[in-house]
Amino acid sequence: MSNNHMVLRDTCPACRSRNAVMLYSCDYCAEPIRSYVDRFYSTQGHADFEYLKDAAYVLDECKDCGLVYQRWVPDEDLCARVYNEWIDPARILDVRMKSDRAKASLAYAEELLGIINRLKSGSNRIRMLDFGMGWGEYCQVAQALGCKACGVEVSQERIDHARSQGIEVMSQDELPESEFDYIVCDQVLEHVPNPLSVWQTFSKCLREGGIAKIGVPDGKGVAAQVRSRGFHWEAPDWRIPGQSGDNPVSPLEHINCFDVTSLVALAESFGFQRLDMPLRSQYVCVPALDVRAVVIRYLKMAKRRFLASTNLFFERRGGPS
Numbered sequence: 001m002s003n004n005h006m007v008l009r010d011t012c013p014a015c016r017s018r019n020a021v022m023l024y025s026c027d028y029c030a031e032p033i034r035s036y037v038d039r040f041y042s043t044q045g046h047a048d049f050e051y052l053k054d055a056a057y058v059l060d061e062c063k064d065c066g067l068v069y070q071r072w073v074p075d076e077d078l079c080a081r082v083y084n085e086w087i088d089p090a091r092i093l094d095v096r097m098k099s100d101r102a103k104a105s106l107a108y109a110e111e112l113l114g115i116i117n118r119l120k121s122g123s124n125r126i127r128m129l130d131f132g133m134g135w136g137e138y139c140q141v142a143q144a145l146g147c148k149a150c151g152v153e154v155s156q157e158r159i160d161h162a163r164s165q166g167i168e169v170m171s172q173d174e175l176p177e178s179e180f181d182y183i184v185c186d187q188v189l190e191h192v193p194n195p196l197s198v199w200q201t202f203s204k205c206l207r208e209g210g211i212a213k214i215g216v217p218d219g220k221g222v223a224a225q226v227r228s229r230g231f232h233w234e235a236p237d238w239r240i241p242g243q244s245g246d247n248p249v250s251p252l253e254h255i256n257c258f259d260v261t262s263l264v265a266l267a268e269s270f271g272f273q274r275l276d277m278p279l280r281s282q283y284v285c286v287p288a289l290d291v292r293a294v295v296i297r298y299l300k301m302a303k304r305r306f307l308a309s310t311n312l313f314f315e316r317r318g319g320p321s
Contacts, residue, residue: 003055028052132188136162217248219257
């Protein structure tokens, strides 16, 4: 491929295996990928196809760990353009500010209270890291609950906004060793070219016995779907809740497609063990007399637990295996 803006990943980014098979290939400027990319970014900003000339969207499946991943990924310059120009940060922030953030904040608070309960420590003694914090909302809720919170983010617009809200921001290289009790990494690992380096960071900066919450789009069955139907997704409307993550192999962005098996295998290779959070520890703030709220929250948790969701908790037990 002659495109200078794409980088080849010739091994599995999760296990470094070369035992992979190609599931799908299509030039970015050919159908159906061109129309998908054009529609996807037209609702958020714009796509510049000059950067995608002679570039191919190629999906591979690792036969060892099961990860589905994009073989060619944007280099640093194209990544910056995608996330800061093709996706207009000001436009995204405006939409977020007009949405119901109270509901999201309540969900964050419930989750954090469950973590505090699990760690059996006062919130003022808990140091929390949001890796890929976006606009810093999770950190704000953590601080409101008394935790010491900081975040890692690459977008300068998001960094500036978070700092304006009093959030401490660090770079990945600045993170101290064994400093954090809790790390949240939500909707991030699918975007990074080298997820191994992220887990190496978690292994370094999360104390032994600390908890990591990892959330990624669910890639269950994607390989079989692609083999039978090709690229069959329609560009989602990013403004509609629940639809922006419908495509776990979205071109340029969702470059790693995890299912439960591949995500757990990656975590275990760095000394993390999957943690089943008891229902009672996750919804400690549900009003005792609100029976309907209790039932709804417990059903949501049961669904996530028993239907193999890719929103998982892990406990750090030791070093890499």
